[in-house]
Amino acid sequence: MRDINREAWFLNYVTSIPYYEACAQATEDFADLFNRLLTKHDGHGIGNLDGWVSRYLNHAEEIRRRIEFVRYGDYMPMYGQLSDTNRDFRGLAEQNIYGWRTPAEDRAWNMALEHMSSLCGVGAQALGNVYWRGKLWADDQTNCVGRNEGFSKGASDALDFWQSLGLIPFPEQYPKYEVDYSLSCKTGDVCPRNGVWVPQQVLNEGLEHLHIEFAQQGRLMPPLFRFHLEKQVDENIVNYLREMGEEPDLDAYTSEEAISAMEEAVWHPLVLVSDPISKPIQRGRIEAKQSCPRTGYWWTLAREDSRRLFSQGEVMPNFADSRYGATIWYWDEDQKDQ
Known part of the structure; x- marks a missing residue:
């Protein structure tokens, strides 16, 4: 059954500054993963893939810049930016983006892309009727x-x-x-x-x-x-x-x-008239030395054959000598034992 309090909370949540910050972070996370995968597979310089990494980093920066407009009560610049970020995959899909990654890397790339696009898409949708x-x-x-x-x-x-x-x-x-x-x-x-x-x-x-x-x-x-x-x-x-x-x-x-x-x-x-009591969203990306947000299989680019089972609360290991900089662990969408 539909409930007005629940729907009001949802609309307020997806038009809030913390939500827009999550959109920016998800966009930056996708660009970061994309860049790390290009480094691993010697993909820099192929086609315009580096340009697309920069493009999504710019999207993240622009979302954060438009948060300042929201602070002053103007949501329309954010509407345009979230819409653009969500729809930009149409151009990216024309690039050489498949066939050169491992299955686990493909799953992580697709999950990061879907997470970013979904967050931005919902945020834009909440403002859709406001615009015109x-x-x-x-x-x-x-x-x-x-x-x-x-x-x-x-x-x-x-x-x-x-x-x-x-x-x-x-x-x-x-x-x-x-x-x-x-x-x-x-x-x-x-x-x-x-x-x-x-x-x-x-x-x-x-x-x-x-x-x-x-x-x-x-x-x-x-x-x-x-x-x-x-x-x-x-x-x-x-x-x-x-x-x-x-x-x-x-x-x-x-x-x-x-x-x-x-x-x-x-x-x-x-x-x-009363505050919500919320649980945090579990992210599919976690930096090393942080507590594992949920039990399951995770992997990192910092080590070959790194996929392993972690328990919630377990500290994610760091590989300081990795060529990819900071060690980032990614949730594997395929949670079957291999």
Whole structure:
């Protein structure tokens, strides 16, 4: 069941400075691993791979620079940067990025890439409706129909998914929020305060098929998107299989898509009345001399055949004579005994 406190916590969390710092760190971690792998496999100078390492280091620097805008209440530079970082893999994929690493290195590289892209993607998604939707409503309502750029099925759907992948923590207790009825803002009017807002429709009807929203002071308040779920068949795959003489199982290629329709709303801010109690996210990368964050198999570039089982709390060893500088241990996605 969807819960307004849980969703408000999620939206506040993925628009917070600590979250953006995690995005920057994940981007830097990916660039660092990429560079270490190039060093190990004598890949420097091949194609434009070194340029892509620098590109992602620049992304990390730019995310940190845009945190200063957020401190002053402006989230839009961060929206653009997180979107760019998330989407940049399309260009990287055209490079020679596969076939020269070991299976364990491939898994670590893919995990670091997915972690970075997912963090940045969720952060951008939380700001999606802030960027254009209010302005499009004010300019021409038809431009905005069905274009929910945030969490189209509500924040709970996204939160459940990313928590299952370990991207978002599981708080031991979600905080409580109260509606500030002393302040209101109508769709298309200038938002007077940064934060998570709730539309009157949610207060009247509940969250089902509706949503709450992060809004930015000084930008136009977005419309409410009321959604319903429709089953959509992937016609491209189905038609391809039929051309190949195979009758596909339609259920296997059918998914539920959120179809949105916008409507005007009067919004109220949600105010935090109790603090969350959170558990830290377990990272898939840990520096030597630090305590192992979770039991399982880890490996490092600093030693050949380094993959070994560590127990949570065990100190990760350091190899001071490594040619790769500081010893970094990486979680192996393949946790089978080998």
